[in-house]
Amino acid sequence: NAGVTQTPKFQVLKTGQSMTLQCAQDMNHEYMSWYRQDPGMGLRLIHYSVGAGITDQGEVPNGYNVSRSTTEDFPLRLLSAAPSQTSVYFCASSRIWARSSYGYTFGSGTRLTVV
Amino acid sequence: GESVGLHLPTLSVQEGDNSIINCAYSNSASDYFIWYKQESGKGPQFIIDIRSNMDKRQGQRVTVLLNKTVKHLSLQIAATQPGDSAVYFCAVSGGSNYKLTFGKGTLLTVNP
Numbered sequence: 001n002a003g004v005t006q007t008p009k010f011q012v013l014k015t016g017q018s019m020t021l022q023c024a025q026d027m028n029h030e031y032m033s034w035y036r037q038d039p040g041m042g043l044r045l046i047h048y049s050v051g052a053g054i055t056d057q058g059e060v061p062n063g064y065n066v067s068r069s070t071t072e073d074f075p076l077r078l079l080s081a082a083p084s085q086t087s088v089y090f091c092a093s094s095r096i097w098a099r100s101s102y103g104y105t106f107g108s109g110t111r112l113t114v115v
Numbered sequence: 116g117e118s119v120g121l122h123l124p125t126l127s128v129q130e131g132d133n134s135i136i137n138c139a140y141s142n143s144a145s146d147y148f149i150w151y152k153q154e155s156g157k158g159p160q161f162i163i164d165i166r167s168n169m170d171k172r173q174g175q176r177v178t179v180l181l182n183k184t185v186k187h188l189s190l191q192i193a194a195t196q197p198g199d200s201a202v203y204f205c206a207v208s209g210g211s212n213y214k215l216t217f218g219k220g221t222l223l224t225v226n227p
Binding site for chain 1 (some may be wrong): 149150156157158159160161164204206214215217218219220
């Protein structure tokens, strides 16, 4: 049981480049989300999804796109990378029951540097 | 919306002592509370959770206390060990959405 798998673990981009951060889970979790973690800022929600075909914006969505075509996968796309997007990105998933989360399972993170 | 704050960004304890990490939340409708541990270079890991119909829940060496009157949450770690050194986050959920709101984290350092 792999849990939540994120790829790549590290990435360096030039300003203006685009890329996709991959996230896959094998726990049949309905809920998936992307967070960024910056020093002193904690975890901030970028986008989330409550099921295939359903996505919504979080706290800091600008500059990022997501889609959810399957239950397992939830890729995060950076459209035109900026230095302000230098961060550690975490994907998290969970079951949904009675409109509450049961606690997330996190991936190991992608450390992104934009130069 | 929900906001989650911590009383101390860092905490240093001696090995064997008990540690207490605090968290405050703003939304009285919050009904689910979680503590996570994040070791350096890793993703957050679930430690323990509690629902709003409880005041206290115990795990292995950890206890979570919930005071809904003052909207305060704490994590107690008994007999703290060097392996407990990490950043600890509280997270809060509730109302009509699934999203967790995270606090900024407390860095716990255990001195041998």
